[in-house]
Amino acid sequence: MFPYFKVFIDNQSFMNILWYSDKHKHGFRRNEQIGEGLVSFCELDLTVLEGKLKELAGIPLTSTNYDMLRNSIFDAAELLKDKHDYAFFFLVGALNNILVTPVYFQDDIEARRLEQLQSCFAILEDVLTLQEIFQYALRFCLDKDNLSDRSASERLVGFYFQFPNLSKFTVQTGFAVAPVKKGALDYEKVAEIHRENITDTRQTLEAIHEGRSKVSLLPYYHIQSLDEMLFLEFMEMLKRGIQVKRCRLCGRYFVLIDKRKREYCGREYSEGKTCQDVGPLLRYEQRLETDTYLQKFETEYNKIYSRFYRADGKLASERSGKDMTREEFRVWSKAASKAKADYQKRLITGEEMLSIVRAGT
Numbered sequence: 001m002f003p004y005f006k007v008f009i010d011n012q013s014f015m016n017i018l019w020y021s022d023k024h025k026h027g028f029r030r031n032e033q034i035g036e037g038l039v040s041f042c043e044l045d046l047t048v049l050e051g052k053l054k055e056l057a058g059i060p061l062t063s064t065n066y067d068m069l070r071n072s073i074f075d076a077a078e079l080l081k082d083k084h085d086y087a088f089f090f091l092v093g094a095l096n097n098i099l100v101t102p103v104y105f106q107d108d109i110e111a112r113r114l115e116q117l118q119s120c121f122a123i124l125e126d127v128l129t130l131q132e133i134f135q136y137a138l139r140f141c142l143d144k145d146n147l148s149d150r151s152a153s154e155r156l157v158g159f160y161f162q163f164p165n166l167s168k169f170t171v172q173t174g175f176a177v178a179p180v181k182k183g184a185l186d187y188e189k190v191a192e193i194h195r196e197n198i199t200d201t202r203q204t205l206e207a208i209h210e211g212r213s214k215v216s217l218l219p220y221y222h223i224q225s226l227d228e229m230l231f232l233e234f235m236e237m238l239k240r241g242i243q244v245k246r247c248r249l250c251g252r253y254f255v256l257i258d259k260r261k262r263e264y265c266g267r268e269y270s271e272g273k274t275c276q277d278v279g280p281l282l283r284y285e286q287r288l289e290t291d292t293y294l295q296k297f298e299t300e301y302n303k304i305y306s307r308f309y310r311a312d313g314k315l316a317s318e319r320s321g322k323d324m325t326r327e328e329f330r331v332w333s334k335a336a337s338k339a340k341a342d343y344q345k346r347l348i349t350g351e352e353m354l355s356i357v358r359a360g361t
Contacts, residue, residue: 061117090229145246
Protein backbone atom coordinates (compact mmCIF):
# COMPACT_ATOMS: atom_id res chain seq x y z
CA MET A 1 0.00 0.00 0.00
CA PHE A 2 1.20 3.51 -0.81
CA PRO A 3 2.91 5.56 0.43
CA TYR A 4 6.01 3.74 1.58
CA PHE A 5 9.79 3.92 1.90
CA LYS A 6 12.50 1.43 1.06
CA VAL A 7 15.26 2.35 3.48
CA PHE A 8 18.85 1.23 2.84
CA ILE A 9 21.34 2.02 5.61
CA ASP A 10 24.92 2.40 4.40
CA ASN A 11 28.22 1.88 6.21
CA GLN A 12 28.36 5.57 7.15
CA SER A 13 25.03 5.33 9.00
CA PHE A 14 23.22 7.38 6.36
CA MET A 15 19.68 6.40 5.38
CA ASN A 16 19.19 6.05 1.64
CA ILE A 17 15.49 6.23 0.90
CA LEU A 18 13.50 5.18 -2.15
CA TRP A 19 10.11 6.79 -1.66
CA TYR A 20 6.85 5.93 -3.38
CA SER A 21 3.80 8.21 -3.14
CA ASP A 22 1.84 6.12 -5.66
CA LYS A 23 2.57 3.87 -8.62
CA HIS A 24 3.45 6.89 -10.76
CA LYS A 25 5.30 9.14 -8.32
CA HIS A 26 8.53 7.97 -6.74
CA GLY A 27 12.05 9.18 -6.09
CA PHE A 28 15.26 8.81 -4.16
CA ARG A 29 17.08 10.83 -1.54
CA ARG A 30 19.96 10.33 0.82
CA ASN A 31 18.63 11.36 4.21
CA GLU A 32 20.52 12.49 7.27
CA GLN A 33 22.44 10.10 9.45
CA ILE A 34 20.52 7.75 11.68
CA GLY A 35 18.85 9.60 14.53
CA GLU A 36 18.62 13.03 12.91
CA GLY A 37 15.04 12.47 11.79
CA LEU A 38 13.97 11.05 15.15
CA VAL A 39 15.53 13.87 17.14
CA SER A 40 14.17 16.61 14.87
CA PHE A 41 10.68 15.07 15.20
CA CYS A 42 10.96 15.01 19.00
CA GLU A 43 12.10 18.64 19.03
CA LEU A 44 9.26 19.88 16.80
CA ASP A 45 7.03 22.52 18.35
CA LEU A 46 3.59 20.99 17.85
CA THR A 47 1.73 23.64 19.84
CA VAL A 48 -0.05 24.96 16.74
CA LEU A 49 -1.11 21.44 15.70
CA GLU A 50 -2.38 20.80 19.21
CA GLY A 51 -4.41 24.02 19.05
CA LYS A 52 -5.80 23.04 15.65
CA LEU A 53 -6.99 19.71 17.01
CA LYS A 54 -8.74 21.43 19.90
CA GLU A 55 -10.41 23.73 17.38
CA LEU A 56 -11.56 20.71 15.32
CA ALA A 57 -12.89 18.99 18.44
CA GLY A 58 -15.19 21.96 19.01
CA ILE A 59 -16.86 21.64 15.58
CA PRO A 60 -19.91 19.32 15.52
CA LEU A 61 -19.25 16.16 13.51
CA THR A 62 -22.17 16.44 11.08
CA SER A 63 -22.70 16.00 7.37
CA THR A 64 -23.26 19.74 7.07
CA ASN A 65 -19.75 20.37 8.38
CA TYR A 66 -18.11 17.57 6.35
CA ASP A 67 -16.34 19.72 3.76
CA MET A 68 -15.14 22.23 6.36
CA LEU A 69 -13.80 19.48 8.62
CA ARG A 70 -12.14 17.68 5.72
CA ASN A 71 -10.35 20.84 4.63
CA SER A 72 -9.34 21.61 8.21
CA ILE A 73 -7.82 18.14 8.56
CA PHE A 74 -5.49 18.78 5.64
CA ASP A 75 -4.79 22.30 6.92
CA ALA A 76 -3.61 20.66 10.15
CA ALA A 77 -1.37 18.27 8.22
CA GLU A 78 0.12 21.20 6.26
CA LEU A 79 1.49 22.53 9.54
CA LEU A 80 4.23 19.89 9.28
CA LYS A 81 5.18 20.78 5.71
CA ASP A 82 8.80 21.96 5.46
CA LYS A 83 9.23 21.19 9.17
CA HIS A 84 9.76 17.44 9.00
CA ASP A 85 9.89 15.68 5.66
CA TYR A 86 8.99 12.10 6.46
CA ALA A 87 6.45 12.99 9.16
CA PHE A 88 4.59 15.11 6.59
CA PHE A 89 4.99 12.42 3.91
CA PHE A 90 3.42 9.64 5.97
CA LEU A 91 0.80 11.87 7.61
CA VAL A 92 -0.62 13.11 4.30
CA GLY A 93 -0.43 9.59 2.86
CA ALA A 94 -2.38 8.13 5.77
CA LEU A 95 -5.08 10.81 5.53
CA ASN A 96 -5.43 10.32 1.78
CA ASN A 97 -5.73 6.55 2.19
CA ILE A 98 -8.63 7.03 4.58
CA LEU A 99 -10.52 9.68 2.64
CA VAL A 100 -10.19 8.12 -0.82
CA THR A 101 -11.56 4.76 0.37
CA PRO A 102 -14.91 4.30 -1.43
CA VAL A 103 -18.08 4.03 0.65
CA TYR A 104 -20.20 1.24 -0.82
CA PHE A 105 -23.09 1.13 1.64
CA GLN A 106 -25.57 3.61 0.19
CA ASP A 107 -27.87 3.56 3.23
CA ASP A 108 -25.06 4.44 5.64
CA ILE A 109 -22.96 6.61 3.36
CA GLU A 110 -23.17 9.75 5.49
CA ALA A 111 -22.40 7.90 8.72
CA ARG A 112 -19.42 6.15 7.14
CA ARG A 113 -18.04 9.39 5.73
CA LEU A 114 -18.12 10.84 9.24
CA GLU A 115 -16.37 7.71 10.52
CA GLN A 116 -13.61 8.42 8.02
CA LEU A 117 -13.22 11.91 9.49
CA GLN A 118 -12.98 10.43 12.99
CA SER A 119 -10.21 8.15 11.76
CA CYS A 120 -8.39 11.19 10.37
CA PHE A 121 -8.68 12.96 13.72
CA ALA A 122 -7.11 9.90 15.36
CA ILE A 123 -4.21 9.96 12.85
CA LEU A 124 -3.49 13.61 13.69
CA GLU A 125 -3.67 12.95 17.43
CA ASP A 126 -1.25 10.05 16.97
CA VAL A 127 1.40 12.55 15.89
CA LEU A 128 1.26 14.16 19.35
CA THR A 129 1.26 10.76 21.06
CA LEU A 130 4.24 9.54 19.04
CA GLN A 131 6.20 12.65 19.94
CA GLU A 132 5.59 12.05 23.65
CA ILE A 133 6.61 8.38 23.37
CA PHE A 134 9.85 9.05 21.53
CA GLN A 135 10.72 12.08 23.65
CA TYR A 136 10.62 9.64 26.55
CA ALA A 137 12.75 7.21 24.53
CA LEU A 138 15.41 9.85 23.93
CA ARG A 139 15.62 10.85 27.57
CA PHE A 140 15.38 7.37 29.05
CA CYS A 141 17.38 5.28 26.57
CA LEU A 142 19.63 7.52 24.48
CA ASP A 143 20.53 10.57 26.57
CA LYS A 144 24.28 10.33 27.22
CA ASP A 145 24.00 12.24 30.50
CA ASN A 146 20.87 10.61 31.91
CA LEU A 147 20.90 7.31 33.84
CA SER A 148 24.52 6.83 32.82
CA ASP A 149 24.94 4.22 35.56
CA ARG A 150 22.47 1.92 33.77
CA SER A 151 23.34 -0.29 30.81
CA ALA A 152 21.63 0.17 27.46
CA SER A 153 19.70 -3.07 27.93
CA GLU A 154 18.47 -2.01 31.38
CA ARG A 155 17.22 1.29 30.01
CA LEU A 156 15.50 -0.43 27.10
CA VAL A 157 13.71 -2.79 29.50
CA GLY A 158 12.57 0.24 31.48
CA PHE A 159 11.27 1.88 28.31
CA TYR A 160 9.34 -1.25 27.33
CA PHE A 161 7.90 -1.37 30.85
CA GLN A 162 6.33 2.03 30.17
CA PHE A 163 5.26 1.14 26.61
CA PRO A 164 4.82 -2.67 26.54
CA ASN A 165 3.13 -2.70 23.13
CA LEU A 166 6.35 -1.48 21.51
CA SER A 167 8.23 -4.56 22.69
CA LYS A 168 6.43 -6.50 19.95
CA PHE A 169 6.73 -3.79 17.30
CA THR A 170 8.33 -4.94 14.04
CA VAL A 171 9.08 -3.51 10.60
CA GLN A 172 9.14 -5.41 7.33
CA THR A 173 12.42 -6.18 5.62
CA GLY A 174 13.37 -7.32 2.14
CA PHE A 175 16.18 -7.62 -0.40
CA ALA A 176 16.56 -5.63 -3.61
CA VAL A 177 18.86 -5.66 -6.62
CA ALA A 178 20.91 -2.51 -6.23
CA PRO A 179 24.13 -0.87 -7.45
CA VAL A 180 27.04 -1.28 -5.05
CA LYS A 181 30.30 0.63 -4.90
CA LYS A 182 33.07 -0.18 -2.41
CA GLY A 183 30.79 -2.58 -0.61
CA ALA A 184 27.92 -0.14 0.00
CA LEU A 185 24.91 1.20 -1.85
CA ASP A 186 25.97 3.51 -4.67
CA TYR A 187 23.45 6.24 -3.89
CA GLU A 188 24.61 8.46 -6.77
CA LYS A 189 23.82 5.71 -9.27
CA VAL A 190 20.44 5.07 -7.60
CA ALA A 191 19.63 8.77 -7.82
CA GLU A 192 20.58 8.77 -11.50
CA ILE A 193 18.33 5.77 -12.23
CA HIS A 194 15.39 7.45 -10.55
CA ARG A 195 16.02 10.77 -12.28
CA GLU A 196 15.78 8.96 -15.60
CA ASN A 197 12.66 7.12 -14.37
CA ILE A 198 14.03 3.68 -15.22
CA THR A 199 11.71 1.01 -13.82
CA ASP A 200 12.30 -2.01 -16.05
CA THR A 201 14.65 -4.56 -14.41
CA ARG A 202 16.70 -5.15 -17.55
CA GLN A 203 17.16 -1.44 -18.17
CA THR A 204 18.11 -1.00 -14.51
CA LEU A 205 20.84 -3.64 -14.79
CA GLU A 206 22.15 -2.06 -17.98
CA ALA A 207 22.25 1.36 -16.30
CA ILE A 208 24.18 -0.08 -13.35
CA HIS A 209 26.76 -1.77 -15.58
CA GLU A 210 27.32 1.42 -17.58
CA GLY A 211 29.25 2.84 -14.63
CA ARG A 212 31.70 1.26 -12.23
CA SER A 213 29.02 -0.06 -9.91
CA LYS A 214 28.47 -3.71 -9.25
CA VAL A 215 25.14 -5.44 -8.76
CA SER A 216 24.25 -6.95 -5.42
CA LEU A 217 21.29 -7.97 -3.30
CA LEU A 218 21.04 -5.50 -0.44
CA PRO A 219 18.74 -5.65 2.60
CA TYR A 220 16.26 -2.83 3.12
CA TYR A 221 13.45 -1.85 5.49
CA HIS A 222 9.94 -1.51 4.07
CA ILE A 223 8.39 1.42 5.97
CA GLN A 224 4.70 2.27 5.60
CA SER A 225 3.97 4.68 8.45
CA LEU A 226 5.41 7.38 10.68
CA ASP A 227 5.57 5.16 13.76
CA GLU A 228 7.53 2.52 11.82
CA MET A 229 10.07 5.09 10.64
CA LEU A 230 10.55 6.54 14.12
CA PHE A 231 10.86 3.07 15.63
CA LEU A 232 13.39 2.07 12.97
CA GLU A 233 15.62 5.04 13.78
CA PHE A 234 15.29 4.40 17.51
CA MET A 235 16.28 0.74 17.24
CA GLU A 236 19.14 1.46 14.84
CA MET A 237 20.50 4.05 17.27
CA LEU A 238 20.39 1.50 20.08
CA LYS A 239 22.01 -1.16 17.92
CA ARG A 240 24.84 1.15 16.83
CA GLY A 241 25.37 2.81 20.19
CA ILE A 242 24.38 6.24 18.90
CA GLN A 243 23.50 8.62 21.73
CA VAL A 244 22.01 12.09 22.07
CA LYS A 245 22.86 15.08 24.22
CA ARG A 246 21.18 18.32 25.16
CA CYS A 247 22.76 21.40 23.66
CA ARG A 248 24.18 23.56 26.44
CA LEU A 249 22.91 26.66 24.68
CA CYS A 250 19.44 26.02 23.23
CA GLY A 251 18.61 23.03 25.44
CA ARG A 252 17.45 20.81 22.57
CA TYR A 253 18.70 17.31 21.82
CA PHE A 254 21.21 16.61 19.07
CA VAL A 255 22.78 13.39 17.79
CA LEU A 256 26.33 12.51 18.80
CA ILE A 257 27.53 11.33 15.42
CA ASP A 258 31.03 10.43 16.60
CA LYS A 259 33.09 10.00 19.76
CA ARG A 260 34.22 13.62 19.91
CA LYS A 261 33.18 15.57 22.96
CA ARG A 262 30.44 17.98 21.91
CA GLU A 263 28.42 20.43 23.95
CA TYR A 264 26.52 22.38 21.29
CA CYS A 265 24.31 21.52 18.32
CA GLY A 266 24.49 22.86 14.78
CA ARG A 267 21.08 24.57 14.77
CA GLU A 268 20.86 28.26 14.01
CA TYR A 269 20.96 30.31 17.20
CA SER A 270 20.78 33.90 16.00
CA GLU A 271 21.75 36.05 13.02
CA GLY A 272 22.92 33.09 10.96
CA LYS A 273 25.19 31.77 13.70
CA THR A 274 24.76 28.30 15.16
CA CYS A 275 24.91 27.15 18.76
CA GLN A 276 28.35 25.73 17.94
CA ASP A 277 29.45 29.21 16.91
CA VAL A 278 27.96 31.11 19.83
CA GLY A 279 28.08 28.56 22.64
CA PRO A 280 31.82 28.44 23.39
CA LEU A 281 31.97 32.25 23.62
CA LEU A 282 29.04 32.43 26.02
CA ARG A 283 30.49 29.56 28.03
CA TYR A 284 33.77 31.44 28.33
CA GLU A 285 31.93 34.50 29.59
CA GLN A 286 30.02 32.39 32.10
CA ARG A 287 33.25 30.95 33.44
CA LEU A 288 34.20 34.45 34.61
CA GLU A 289 31.28 34.31 37.02
CA THR A 290 29.51 31.09 38.02
CA ASP A 291 25.92 31.07 36.83
CA THR A 292 23.98 30.08 39.94
CA TYR A 293 20.66 30.54 38.14
CA LEU A 294 21.35 27.69 35.72
CA GLN A 295 22.47 25.51 38.61
CA LYS A 296 19.20 26.25 40.39
CA PHE A 297 17.30 25.51 37.17
CA GLU A 298 18.84 22.03 36.95
CA THR A 299 18.02 21.38 40.61
CA GLU A 300 14.38 22.37 40.10
CA TYR A 301 14.12 20.43 36.83
CA ASN A 302 15.43 17.22 38.39
CA LYS A 303 13.10 17.68 41.35
CA ILE A 304 10.04 17.97 39.09
CA TYR A 305 11.20 15.13 36.85
CA SER A 306 11.46 12.87 39.92
CA ARG A 307 7.85 13.67 40.80
CA PHE A 308 6.76 12.73 37.28
CA TYR A 309 8.94 9.60 37.07
CA ARG A 310 7.69 8.39 40.47
CA ALA A 311 4.04 8.84 39.48
CA ASP A 312 4.18 7.64 35.86
CA GLY A 313 2.18 4.43 35.51
CA LYS A 314 0.26 4.85 38.76
CA LEU A 315 -3.51 4.84 38.87
CA ALA A 316 -5.16 8.13 39.81
CA SER A 317 -6.15 6.65 43.17
CA GLU A 318 -2.52 5.73 43.92
CA ARG A 319 -1.03 9.19 43.34
CA SER A 320 -0.03 11.41 46.22
CA GLY A 321 -0.44 15.17 46.31
CA LYS A 322 3.14 15.68 45.10
CA ASP A 323 2.91 13.32 42.14
CA MET A 324 2.80 14.80 38.63
CA THR A 325 0.97 13.27 35.67
CA ARG A 326 2.50 12.90 32.22
CA GLU A 327 0.34 15.74 30.85
CA GLU A 328 1.21 18.04 33.78
CA PHE A 329 4.93 17.33 33.30
CA ARG A 330 4.70 17.92 29.54
CA VAL A 331 3.07 21.33 30.02
CA TRP A 332 5.51 22.31 32.77
CA SER A 333 8.58 21.07 30.90
CA LYS A 334 7.66 23.04 27.78
CA ALA A 335 7.29 26.26 29.80
CA ALA A 336 10.48 25.62 31.81
CA SER A 337 12.58 24.86 28.71
CA LYS A 338 11.36 28.04 27.02
CA ALA A 339 12.19 30.06 30.14
CA LYS A 340 15.71 28.60 30.20
CA ALA A 341 16.23 29.38 26.51
CA ASP A 342 14.92 32.94 27.00
CA TYR A 343 17.28 33.43 29.93
CA GLN A 344 20.27 32.17 27.96
CA LYS A 345 19.33 34.54 25.17
CA ARG A 346 19.13 37.28 27.83
CA LEU A 347 15.48 37.99 27.09
CA ILE A 348 14.54 37.51 30.76
CA THR A 349 16.45 37.66 34.05
CA GLY A 350 17.51 34.68 36.12
CA GLU A 351 14.90 35.47 38.76
CA GLU A 352 12.17 35.61 36.12
CA MET A 353 13.30 32.23 34.78
CA LEU A 354 13.22 30.65 38.24
CA SER A 355 9.79 32.10 39.00
CA ILE A 356 8.43 30.39 35.85
CA VAL A 357 10.16 27.11 36.73
CA ARG A 358 8.94 27.15 40.33
CA ALA A 359 5.38 27.89 39.26
CA GLY A 360 5.07 24.15 38.59
CA THR A 361 6.25 23.15 42.05
